[in-house]
Amino acid sequence: MSNIEQTLSIIKPDAVERNLIENIKSIFTSNNLNIKETKKIHLTKEEAAEFYSVHQSKPFYDNLCSYLSSGPIVVMILEGENAVLSNRKLMGATDPKNAEKNTIRKLYGISIDKNSVHGSDSVDNAKKEINFFFKN
Ligand code: CMP
Numbered sequence: 001m002s003n004i005e006q007t008l009s010i011i012k013p014d015a016v017e018r019n020l021i022e023n024i025k026s027i028f029t030s031n032n033l034n035i036k037e038t039k040k041i042h043l044t045k046e047e048a049a050e051f052y053s054v055h056q057s058k059p060f061y062d063n064l065c066s067y068l069s070s071g072p073i074v075v076m077i078l079e080g081e082n083a084v085l086s087n088r089k090l091m092g093a094t095d096p097k098n099a100e101k102n103t104i105r106k107l108y109g110i111s112i113d114k115n116s117v118h119g120s121d122s123v124d125n126a127k128k129e130i131n132f133f134f135k136n
Helices: 013-017 021-029 045-051 061-068 083-091 104-108 123-133
Strands: 004-011 034-041 073-081 117-119
Touching (some): 004 021, 004 083, 013 021, 021 034, 021 073, 021 083, 021 104, 045 061, 045 123, 073 083, 083 104
Antiparallel strands (some): 004 073, 034 073
């Protein structure tokens, strides 16, 4: 039975800065994730803090919010079969040094902070994250 989902993907400042937008988008589209919406934005630190509020108790929170707001990002709605899990497999482990071969973070990530992409970790969070960036 088919299970078409939507998930949110972010191309982070390190990857935008290195002109990796098209390379990363083509990994999604060649793996059956269609890009339904895409926009390039530059968040304020306050907006980044709101987006990452689930991490507010973590020691890396302040640094994370500064980083996400340090330059332009590309936010996308990806749609396809099991999109949440499919996107997470394509991204690879959070820390690029633990990511599997040919995953986006292995190919392009620099460090656990500059790990090139973010992706929703569940269908529920995907809905919240999509709504955060693409409210009508
Ligand atoms: P992301 O998937 O965007 O979700 C939260 C981000 O926090 C994560 O990717 C990492 O870039 C960043 N981060 C920094 N330090 C850590 C850590 N110790 N554990 C998990 N995530 C971290």
